[in-house]
Amino acid sequence: MNAAQKIFRTVALRLVPLAPLVLLAAATAPAWAASHAGAHGAHGAHAAPGAPAAAAPAGEMTDGEVRKVDKDGGKITLKHAEIKSLDMPAMTMVFVVKDKAMLDKLAAGDKVRFKAINDAGKFTVTELQMAR
Numbered sequence: 001m002n003a004a005q006k007i008f009r010t011v012a013l014r015l016v017p018l019a020p021l022v023l024l025a026a027a028t029a030p031a032w033a034a035s036h037a038g039a040h041g042a043h044g045a046h047a048a049p050g051a052p053a054a055a056a057p058a059g060e061m062t063d064g065e066v067r068k069v070d071k072d073g074g075k076i077t078l079k080h081a082e083i084k085s086l087d088m089p090a091m092t093m094v095f096v097v098k099d100k101a102m103l104d105k106l107a108a109g110d111k112v113r114f115k116a117i118n119d120a121g122k123f124t125v126t127e128l129q130m131a132r
């Protein structure tokens with residue numbers, strides 16, 4: 001047995017008694033993490049890569065400029081900035097509005113901020129306000 005093998009054997013023998021402790025720690029950690037997340041429910045949403053965290057960017061307002069208002073049709077043509085939640089680059093396009101009353105005070109040239117969703121293939125403005 002050379003020196004390297006001897007050292008390895010010594011280290012290995014010392015580690016063996018520790019193995020049950022390592023397993024215990026591994027088994028305990030998830031339980032601790034779960035109870036920790038439960039105790040801080042509100043913060044847990046940030047850590048979770050699921051729906052609540054993903055929904056936050058969808059709530060961001062997008063900058064746009066009114067090009068055309070169709071009150072009867074409930075439609076508005078907007079030149080808009082990138083809409084990350086819809087995976088859409090900046091462009092000019094027609095949106096349906098959730099509520100025709102949203103169009104009452106709007107005219108071509110107005111700068112707005114809005115939220116839009118993809119409602120079964122129809123891009124729909126759900127919120128709209130004048131930009132200042």
Ligand SMILES: [Cu+2]
Pocket residue numbers: 080088089090091092093
């Ligand atoms: Cu668009």
